[in-house]
Amino acid sequence: AQSTQGNAATPVAPPTAPAQRPAGTQEERKAPGFTPVTDQRLANPEARNWLMYRRTYDGQAFSPLDQVNAGNVAELVPVWTFSTGVIEGHQSPPIVNDGVMYVTTPQAQVIALDARTGDVLWRYRRELPEDLTQLHPTNRGVALYGDRVYVATVDCFLVALDAKTGKEVWAQKVEDYQKGHYMTLAPLVARGKVMVGGSGGEFGVRGFVAGFDADSGKEAWRTYTIPGPGEPGHDTWKQGGWQTGGGSIWITGSYDPQLNLAYWGTGNAAPWMGDARPGDNLHTSSVVAINPDDGKIRNHHQYHWNDSWDWDEVSAPILINVEHNGRSIPSLVHPARDGYLWQLERRADSIRFVSGIPFVQQDVFAKLDPETGRPVYNENRKPRLDQKVEFCPSLWGGKDWPPAAYNPQTKLLYVPANENLCGSLTGHRMDHVPGQLFLGAGLEDIGMSLRPGADHIGELQAWDLSTNKKVWSHPFKDSQLWGPVLTTGGGLVFMGGTNDRMFRAFDAKSGKVLWQIRTNSGVTGVPSSFEVDGTQYIAVQSGWGVDAQRMQDSLKNIDPVRFKSDVPQGGVVWVFALRQRAQQALR
Numbered sequence: 001a002q003s004t005q006g007n008a009a010t011p012v013a014p015p016t017a018p019a020q021r022p023a024g025t026q027e028e029r030k031a032p033g034f035t036p037v038t039d040q041r042l043a044n045p046e047a048r049n050w051l052m053y054r055r056t057y058d059g060q061a062f063s064p065l066d067q068v069n070a071g072n073v074a075e076l077v078p079v080w081t082f083s084t085g086v087i088e089g090h091q092s093p094p095i096v097n098d099g100v101m102y103v104t105t106p107q108a109q110v111i112a113l114d115a116r117t118g119d120v121l122w123r124y125r126r127e128l129p130e131d132l133t134q135l136h137p138t139n140r141g142v143a144l145y146g147d148r149v150y151v152a153t154v155d156c157f158l159v160a161l162d163a164k165t166g167k168e169v170w171a172q173k174v175e176d177y178q179k180g181h182y183m184t185l186a187p188l189v190a191r192g193k194v195m196v197g198g199s200g201g202e203f204g205v206r207g208f209v210a211g212f213d214a215d216s217g218k219e220a221w222r223t224y225t226i227p228g229p230g231e232p233g234h235d236t237w238k239q240g241g242w243q244t245g246g247g248s249i250w251i252t253g254s255y256d257p258q259l260n261l262a263y264w265g266t267g268n269a270a271p272w273m274g275d276a277r278p279g280d281n282l283h284t285s286s287v288v289a290i291n292p293d294d295g296k297i298r299n300h301h302q303y304h305w306n307d308s309w310d311w312d313e314v315s316a317p318i319l320i321n322v323e324h325n326g327r328s329i330p331s332l333v334h335p336a337r338d339g340y341l342w343q344l345e346r347r348a349d350s351i352r353f354v355s356g357i358p359f360v361q362q363d364v365f366a367k368l369d370p371e372t373g374r375p376v377y378n379e380n381r382k383p384r385l386d387q388k389v390e391f392c393p394s395l396w397g398g399k400d401w402p403p404a405a406y407n408p409q410t411k412l413l414y415v416p417a418n419e420n421l422c423g424s425l426t427g428h429r430m431d432h433v434p435g436q437l438f439l440g441a442g443l444e445d446i447g448m449s450l451r452p453g454a455d456h457i458g459e460l461q462a463w464d465l466s467t468n469k470k471v472w473s474h475p476f477k478d479s480q481l482w483g484p485v486l487t488t489g490g491g492l493v494f495m496g497g498t499n500d501r502m503f504r505a506f507d508a509k510s511g512k513v514l515w516q517i518r519t520n521s522g523v524t525g526v527p528s529s530f531e532v533d534g535t536q537y538i539a540v541q542s543g544w545g546v547d548a549q550r551m552q553d554s555l556k557n558i559d560p561v562r563f564k565s566d567v568p569q570g571g572v573v574w575v576f577a578l579r580q581r582a583q584q585a586l587r
């Protein structure tokens, strides 16, 4: 039913309605109840659940479930699907709390489903302003806390919904969409604060993270990624520009409950050309450690200074204990858009550089300072005003937003990389007008090219972090890779992200493809895994769009025969289980 009321939850027939039960079912199955989400559960989730963006605060995206494993994954079949009726980028993970699944779609719709049957429990549709332009039409998912569901909207509101009914409890304005602010990330909740960050790097916003009281929705704090006058780092904006300097935040942070620090990756500097805003430009293209109680930045590390490539480093670092020469280092691991795999040590009082090595061809960094990790640039690879500059990787980087995953059993990090792509930019001086593009380049000034002889682009890579060695990789000959990664206790890695619409399972140890299925659209959704009534499920949204599609258009321009794939749009939730379990699951 199409809601005409706006911002309304549409109740749908109760999931136990007899008409929706498969014929011949003997007993009435109970609709899933709702289990309140506590700080303890978020810090220590049950194996059966997937309660947040990457399942756990450390961002590893590891599900311990092992019913589906390398030996039987060939028997994986769809149990149910659900068509969202929405086009563009379906990136949110199916988040599951004791049998209830929550997915979001572009336009910040939230759909609650019976995770076992696909019955719709409720659906929230947001009425969006008519003058809203959406540069990145997507939404990356909900956060759960107490008996509420939180979603960050593209018109820049934080909305709290009743988890049982989908009714709006409150909607808090976060920023003014007319000034170029929007939100695409899933919120992060810790200790009663719902934290969100704002997008808008292309419009020259000043990036921020803001914490809201989970109960009342009242804003508790707001921390700008770019320091104002008198704040540490302000002098890294030597000739000003900090008010319009970017550093937006659009991917969910990770969180260390022991240190009580949330780690957020920050976006590109604005406008794109660094010589238009001299200085290091803190804290763009950085990680900032924020205390969720007061919002204060406790420590930071900047991956690359004076960003000039549109290399957002928004992916939150993954919290992993990495063995180095017999010592276990509590690390922040970040396969970056700048094409380097960074390892940092997280401490209460600082972030220490450990290592940085390229995971794709990168011709920008001449070397790194061995103490600090600060890169020295090849100056002829740094975009500037009034000149065309070429560089590798492209402005979409060695890896854009699709998150990597870490498996504590194989001790490998799985990175969805793009290799063999380079970019070019020609910069122009530009005045900032709130709400208008502030790239410092026209769309005709943005180039992408393929390295000569490139035999592949997309590449799923498995890294041993102790040795900094690539253990295996799986190349995709004629496709880019925009696939978020899931890894499981069954020794598997799940990922889509290619223009052939496939969703695949890989052997986590060897990289061998063990299973694949062709879906309705391209899979840029974050996969998740959960268990209900003894059955393990793998779930993902297929719904291509946003920059995966833009890269497809660029590739088609380069070689219309090789990159002919036309990826149809339209979101569908897919839920899989082993064949022998799938039939009984629907009863």
Ligand SMILES: O=C(O)c1cc(C(=O)O)c2c(n1)C(=O)C(=O)c1cc(C(=O)O)[nH]c1-2
Pocket: 089, 136, 138, 183, 184, 198, 199, 200, 201, 202, 248, 249, 250, 267, 268, 310, 312, 396, 400, 401, 545, 546, 547, 548
């Ligand atoms: O600077 C920003 O604020 C910002 C926001 C977003 C977003 O919110 O999705 C993207 C980007 N930048 C970006 O640079 C980028 O490559 C990108 C790709 C996508 C996507 O959904 O495929 N979003 C974004």
Ligand SMILES: [Ca+2]
Pocket: 201, 202, 267, 268, 310, 312
């Ligand atoms: Ca950006």
